[in-house]
Amino acid sequence: MEKERLLAALAEDLERIESALSAVQASQVPFINEVSHYILFAGGKRLRPLLTVLCARLLGYEDPDIYHLSVLFEYLHAATLLHDDVVDGAEFRRGRKAAHNLWGNQATILVGDYLYARALRIAVEKGNFEVLKVVTQTTLLMSEGEVLQLLNVDNTGLTEAEYEEVIFRKTAALMAAACECGGIMAGAGPEERRELYRFGRHLGLAFQITDDLLDYLGVSAETGKDLGTDFKEGKVTLPLIYALEVAGDGDRSRLLALLRDPESTPESFHEAREIIARLGGFEKTRRRAEREVEAALSALSRFPENPTRRLLEDLTRYILVRRR
Template sequence: MDKERLLSAIAEDLKKIEAALGAVQASQVPFINEVSHYILFAGGKRLRPLLTVLCARLCGYEDEQIYRLSVLFEYLHAATLLHDDVVDGAEFRRGRKAAHNLWGNQATILVGDYLYARALRIAVEEGNFDILKVVTQTTLLMSEGEVLQLLNCDNTGLTEKEYEDVIFRKTAALISAACECGGIMAGVSDKEREALREFGRHLGLAFQITDDLLDYLGVSEETGKDIGTDFKEGKVTLPLLYTLNQASESDRTRLLSLLRDTEPSRETFREAVEIINHYRGFEYTRQRAEVEVEKALSHLFLFSQNPTRDLLENLTRYILVRRK
C-alpha cells in the first residue's frame, strides 16, 4: 500500500481523532490552552491515538468512545516533546519554533506537566483500572527515558542494549501502551493483550531507530527539524554507536573529535556522515529497524486476517520508508 492509499484508508479515523482532541475540556487558564494548542495542532502524525483505535477495531471494538480515550496518548506524547525541546535546547519542532523559544523554559515545562496530568485525568474518567494501570506505568517509564537520555548524552561507551533501553522508554513504551489499551477496551484475552503490547513495543523501537536514521539522512523540509541535531547535541544514537564499535582506532578518534566539537559546522557533520557511511552504520541501522518491523508483524498473526489487520501491517511497513 503506497502512502496516498494508506492516508486515504485512515483519513476518517484521523478526522475523528482531531475532533476528539478539540472536544476534550480545555483548561481554565488561557495561557495553558495557547501553548497546548501550539504543540498539539502543529501537524503531528497522530500515530499513537490511531494505533489505539485500530487495535481496538482489530479486536471487534467499534464504539466511538475509543476516540476520546485515544487522545490521551497524544497528550502524553506532546508533553514529552515540550520537555525534550527544553532539555535539548531545540530550535524547531515540526517546522516551527520550539515552544520554549516563544514562551520560555519554565512556562513550557509547566504546560508539559499539565498535559501529563490531563492525560491521566482522561484515563481516570474512563473508569477502567487496567487502562489506568498501563497509562501510569507508561508515564513512569517515559520519565525514566527522559532522565536516561540526559545521562547518556555524550556517553560514547553506550552499548546497544543500553541504547535499546533508552528508546524503549523514550518512544516504544508509549506506542506499546496505545496498542495494549485498544485491546483492553475491546475486552481481549491476556494472550491477545500481550500480543498487542509486544506489537506496539517492536513497532515503537522500529519507529525510533528510523527516526535516529532520519536525523542523519533526512531532509529538513520534510522532517520539520534540523538535520544532524542529535549529532550536534552529542547524542549517541545507533548509527554513531555502531560505527564507534566498528571503526579503526584513527577513524574512531576522529569521529569522537567531531562529536565533541563545541562549535560543529556543516562540514563537521558531513565528515561524520562520511565516516559512518564508510563503516555501513546507516545500513546496519536500517537493518535493525527492519528486524523490529518483522517482530512487530509477527505478533499480529494471532489475530484473524481482516481489513484492519491489513491496515496495521501496511502502517507498520510504512515505518521503514517514511521520510518524516
C-alpha cells in the same frame, strides 16, 4: 502501499481523532490553551491514538468512545515534547519554532505538566482501571527513559542493548501502551494484551530507529527539524554505535573528536556522516529497523486476518519508508 493510499484508508479515523482532540475540555486559563493548541495541532502524525483505535478494532471493538480515550496518548506525547524541547534546547519542532522559544522555558515546563495531568484525567474519566495501570506504568518508564538519555549524552561507550533500553522507554513504551489499551477496551485476554504490547513495542523501536536515521539522512524541509541535532547534542544513536563497533583507530578518534567538538559546524556533521556511511553504520541500522518491523508483523500475525490487521500491517511497513 504508498503513503497516499495509506492516508486515505486512515482518513476517517484521523478526522475523528482530530475531533476528539478538539473536544477535550479546555483549561480555564486561556494561556494554557494557547500553548497546548500550538503543540497539539502542529501537524502531529497522530500515530499513538491511531494505534489505540486500530488495535481496539482489530478485536472487534467499534464504540466511538475509543476516540476520546485514544487522544490521551497524544496528550502524553505532547507533554513529553514540551519537556524534551526545554531539556534539549531545540530550536525547531515540526518545522515551527519550538514552544520554549516562543513562551520561554518556565511556561513550557508548566504547560507540559498541565498536558500530562490532562492525559491522566482522560484516563480516569474513561473509568477503566487496567488502562490506568498501563498508563501510569508507562509514564514512569518514559520519565526514566528521558533521564537515561540525558545521562548518556556523550557516552560513546553506549552499547546497542543500552541504546535499545533508552529508546524503548522514551518512545516504544508509549506506543506499546497505546496498543495494549486499545486491546483492553476491546476486552482482550492476557495473551492478546501481551501480543498487542509486543506489536507496539517493536513498532515503536522501528519508529525511533528510523527517527535516528532521519536525523542523519533526512531532509530538513521534510522532517521539520534541523538535520544532525542528535549528533550536535552528543546523543549517541545506533548509526554511530554500529560505526564505532567496526571503526579502526583513526576513524574512531576522528568520530569522537567530531562528536565532542563544542564548535560543531555543518561541515563536521557532514564529515561524521560520511565516516559512518563508509563504515556501514546506516546500512546496519536500517537492517535493524527492518527486523523490528518483522517482529511487529509477527506479533500481529497471531490475530485473525481482517481489514484492520492489514491496515496495521501497512502502517507498520510505512514506518520504514517515512520521511518525517
